[in-house]
Amino acid sequence: MTAEHEVVVVGAGFAGIAAALELEAAGIADVVILERAGDLGGTWRDNTYPGVACDVPAHLYTLARHPWPHWSREFAPGAEIQAYLRRVAASTGIDGRIRFDTALAEAHWDGDAWALQTTRGARRARMLILACGRLTEPSIPQVHGLAAFPGPVVHSARWDPTLAVAGTRIAVVGTGASGVQMVPELVRRGAAVTLFQRSAPWVLPRGGRTYTDAERHRFASRPDVLAALREELFQEGEARHASRAGDAAAAAAASDQALAHLRAHVTDPALRASLTPNYAFGCKRVLLSDDFYPAVASDAVTLEPSALARVDADTLVAASGRRHTVDAVVLATGFRATRQPYADLITGEDGISLDEHWATGMSSALSTIVSGFPNLFILNGPNASLGHNSSLLMLEEQAAYAARTIAARPTGAILRPDPVAEQAYTDMIVRRSRTTAWVTGGCRSWYVDERSGRLTLLWPGTVTEFRAQLRAADGTEFLREPATERSTTP
């Protein structure tokens, strides 16, 4: 017998857990979560490289209804974030809904519900919520000779804890968020690092310190103090939006701050020039770090200011022609973000897959629903990422919208997203992003789909705007059901 459910959620990261919590709060009991791995946590389960941490303050990178007074520091390390999510899932009983080691392999709309094939058998779901993440599949550069490198080669999201670091010559490829967090920690652990940098990142000071016992005690005994801190952090995040979204004065002030940060830590003019970005502030994710520049300026790091071009046995050859002999290679090369792996698995009405529907890049209405895919919600998918504030604010809002919409649905009704609503939403994103640094800033970034040049991952507005649009949704984003129309006709 095929197991049948009112709602199946795919993925037990923050989005999947948030969705299950919201569904439960909305009174929907028949919910299971499918998780392909043996543990929950998504990003924070998979990314265990040295130095991994969140660059959003911990009290904001927390589910709204599950504050945690005991964060150890202002910016939490990855393992502490995973422990937090495990604690939330256990204390709410949501962990009992998770089916671990169960990957969604295929889903198609059968006219009435979603027919799912998983690695542990078939299931049927009236409603399907995809919470599969967006930074899950490592992007591995196709570099001639890399496969024959004689030492270890690891990707940052598949860290090997047995990798010897102290006294090892390690090439780190990439200066995105993971590379910038990892390099200072590898140096602290005694590695000699050669850092391959295709383009210099914009880096702002981070700050962040350990909370004292007294502070944590105060947060625990005074929920109002904690709530006020969260609100302050939220507003600080919202204020950062202008500098990323095309406000020239705000971008100039922020880039001046970043360049002053660089000057303060790097005195060698040639090294400083190599570390100066050659594209507009905000075009790619702006990074936060206090120890990256000091590490790169130290004797332990050699900056190679060009891409890895090929590998010649144990020697990495840069695009500049320089050669670097190393013992291990760490690929901090990010993720395949614009083409989501789950899109291939989902076939909607008319036999069209989500990947085919997104042939020129992801699109949606309200960043959450897609025409041709009834009774389906996608969290943290198209235009739902942020460069200025906590991702959790977005995915919790989407989870609440999905739960509200499912709960309000008349029994048996099918929610068919309106293609006109999807086109209007896509046009709005194009209009809003046309003149921003994300699109015109002169960089190559995962925010923008290479097939269309459209901004497909980032939400171009503030969180406040995103919340307002989802809370204002009144059902007109769905087509009217023919049955409903008939019943109103005398």
Ligand SMILES: Cc1cc2nc3c(=O)[nH]c(=O)nc-3n(C[C@H](O)[C@H](O)[C@H](O)COP(=O)(O)OP(=O)(O)OC[C@H]3O[C@@H](n4cnc5c(N)ncnc54)[C@H](O)[C@@H]3O)c2cc1C
């Ligand atoms: C290194 C790193 C640092 C980050 N730092 C920040 C930060 O500082 N601030 C911030 O706001 N965001 C940050 N992010 C973004 C982060 O991904 C989000 O904040 C958030 O954790 C995403 O949660 P999620 O549940 O949407 O996705 P994920 O955490 O990726 O979870 C998705 C889950 O779905 C499962 N899954 C996928 N496909 C299937 C399938 N077919 N069947 C079953 N299960 C499946 C996966 O195994 C995974 O457990 C960072 C991301 C990375 C990679």
